[in-house]
Amino acid sequence: MLFSNARKGKDYINKNVFNLSDFRYLPRWIILFIDICIIALSIVVSHLLILGLDVRHYHVYPLVLVFLSIIGINVFFMYLFRTYLGVIRHSTFIDLFKIIFANFGTAITLGVLNYAYYFLFGKKIILIPFIGFYFAFSCLFLFVFRLLVKTFFNAIKENKRSAVRKKIYILGDDDTSVAIAQAILSNPNLPFDILGFISYHNKKVSIKLLGKNIVTKSDFIHHLKDEDHDISGVLIIKETLQKEELDFWVNIFLENNLKIYKAPSMQKLRSNEMINHIKTIQIEDLLNRRPIKLDNLEIKKRHFQKTILVTGGAGSIGKEIVRQVALLEPLQIVILDQSETPLYDTELEMRETYPHINFKFVLADISNLSRLEPIFARYNFSMVYHAAAYKHVPLVEENPHEGVLVNVLGTKNLALLSSKYGVNRFVMVSTDKAVNPTNVMGASKRVAELFVQSLQNLEGNSTKFITTRFGNVLGSNGSVIPHFRKQIAKGGPVTITHPDIVRYFMTIAEACELVLNAGTMGKGGEIYVFDMGEPVKILDLAKRMIKLSGFEPDIDIKIIYTGLRPGEKLYEELLSDDAKTLPTSHEKIMISKDPSMAFEEIDELTELVIDYSKKEEKQEIVRILKSIVKEFKSNNSIYESLDK
Structure with a gap:
């Protein structure tokens, strides 16, 4: 249920949200018109606030004329600071400062005109608190408008990007898994969308990590039986797994046609080129053992x-x-x-x-x-x-x-x-x-x-x-793995001398x-x-390599037997x-x-x-x-x- 509800919600968004991120930029006069509407709204809100404080406006001139004059002065400063020329979805702090300068210029001008009229005729036209309220509300509303548009377009873009990202789970829910997930989530260039974490245990938990669900081993394996699951791969941390555990999980992932990605070391995760360090797992990773260490000082x-x-x-x-x-x-x-x-x-x-x-x-x-x-x-x-x-x-x-x-x-x-x-x-x-x-x-x-x-x-x-x-030696010149890799890349067939031949690696x-x-x-x-x-067993090696490449042995890639070569034996x-x-x-x-x-x-x-x-x-x-x-x-x- 947890998997299906999330998938249905994403499908609904993908199908029903119009691709606004592909819109061309609006004409500048439309942006200016929207800004004028926003400052008009700011005047109305400021006016209502003044009335709520039981303060009376000056009635030297009709309020409508005064408010239109304020709008006119503000439009002048908008034109002066070019506040409407920026692309709203790409707004930055520079655009915010332009708004503040334009509105501050308007407030100063209104204050100067107000006191100049007072010195000449002994009357004030505008309440000073009204000017303060107007400055605050106009800056706030213009900024919020740009922020909402920017956020909306970013959400649309993120949804669009999410649709093409590879939806993956991370194997494990320990500190290392969380740290790797954080590094991936903080890097927008990575083509991965983390769906959740796979627990090594079968005990269900209701907590979330980084806002992502934790699913048990049995629930994950059961969900893979759903033909319409949207999981494209799993990221594993090879160093945290014993060989038996690695083989168990790899077999499950390969049987369900999931891509298996190998997490890099934490040092590489922090680098700017992390995208180059998350790679699909290779057959060498499955055959590799713990490195042997002796007295390096003596060496x-x-x-x-x-x-x-x-x-x-x-x-x-x-x-x-x-x-x-x-x-x-x-x-x-x-x-x-x-x-x-x-x-x-x-x-x-x-x-x-x-x-x-x-x-x-x-x-x-x-x-x-x-x-x-x-x-x-x-x-x-x-x-x-x-x-x-x-x-x-x-x-x-x-x-x-x-x-x-x-x-x-x-x-x-x-x-x-x-x-x-x-x-x-x-x-x-x-x-x-x-x-x-x-x-x-x-x-x-x-x-x-x-x-x-x-x-x-x-x-x-x-x-x-x-x-x-x-x-x-794995990967040495002329060895079997590079040979198989070339044959798979060509679409097969993969040639093996004998179905029972085995080798140490x-x-x-x-x-x-x-x-x-x-x-x-x-x-x-x-x-x-x-x-x-x-x-x-070389036959098992070939089958695994074919599956790791995303193909089915003997269906997509044929395996044929050529017979033992001169001098070759089954067992070394x-x-x-x-x-x-x-x-x-x-x-x-x-x-x-x-x-x-x-x-x-x-x-x-x-x-x-x-x-x-x-x-x-x-x-x-x-x-x-x-x-x-x-x-x-x-x-x-x-x-x-x-x-x-």
Whole structure:
């Protein structure tokens, strides 16, 4: 009843109020005529007040003639101060002052004429109290008239604007929800009309917040069943919700085709650009977890006034590492990548965002040792973050030689140079696809892991070699979410390789935070793995993304299955079968105790696979990879015959 009465009232106003806000401005003579009528009314009211006080007017001249003279004098001053030229609906204090000056001039003139006549003829024409009453009433009535017109047109405009605004509820009735509602209501540029607040509880309350109703969870859900409800969306404060609560509410909103808006932080709410900070919720918001925080002071100490190298610095992970390192006040950041255009774009972004940081941008291929060594010789690197890699499974499966040259030879070059030039810490970014690999890409990364680990205990080495291993990164270049987003924008279809395929996900910022933390806490030789939470079914991910975009899966946007790609598996793993984990100082970060290899053995095998890669002998390359990584079993690939 509460919802329907409010809706009927608004519908009545929208249908029956003529669109006066579209009127052109009235001619100035009409405004002047209305003002004359108002001052005539002021004379009548002043006259009646004088009579009520049992005071008698002077009768030197007929009262009608006196009153007409007052009007004439007032019209003269109105013309002098141009009180009738302003657009009434846009009246300001300047217009009020013009009215006061015009009427004050009239009162002064009447007073001067009155006393001049008295000195000349010994009689007064007008009562001085009458002049005072007239001045007060004429100013008041003229001002109130303009105020009423202004208010009326503002109400019409607000009603018209309300008709096109998105009618939303705010999820929650706590202090944060009220503060966000106040910020929205005080900003006329925001395209939202707040209908009320949704309580997390089912206990009904009769109070209102900011004049808006509070509805219970059950009442709101019940109201959504009405086909004619006028709710277009809900604003949520993601930080106040547990993941289970967020999933519960998002499912309800999506099932009822409501837009879901995400409230910004209170700091952004106070900014003039708040309209740019209230956005529809994205799939990344639903998959995101609480950020991991460790000893930030220790991390800063490790990077403060140090020279840092980031390979693959123009990629998704590498660029985010650069952003986070830039906040730690390093002496210099050297960003190395072989992709020219992304590196140039990265340079433009970093120099604009962090103008106080000393950047050096190097275009180089990590498989080219002669190109890398002068760089290590020139800069005294304290930390090397190795994020450069070929990562796309189907492409590397087709080109195993290229995968080995970058992922194995490139890593080998960087690791050996780090040890040779006394780099304090070498942090390698690896992948969950290196665990029980079913493709060349994962196997090449596992070989790189083995080589990096083998250097730790090599005689004369002082560098701490650390590996981080995690799953898919939300929004990274070539990842599934941007791919789905493009397909949905084109109207579909959304392509999935298999209905049962699942993946672990984490955000780019989260992944890079892990890399920095690992680089700080590592003692050398560790492979750090991250508690990725529960794996996500890609089919469910696609359906949610389609619904968040305002479409129905398999109705508006088709979902089709293309079959597993070469080397792809249904389930990713973070730990190998015979690996054990050790806890660290943080419950979400563990050390994987994978089997390792002696330096002499892995060095000889990597040299062999690199030689075959230079000759582009694909079968031999994969055969050697399988001899190094015993658990490498090809899946849906031309190399499956090598496993027999």
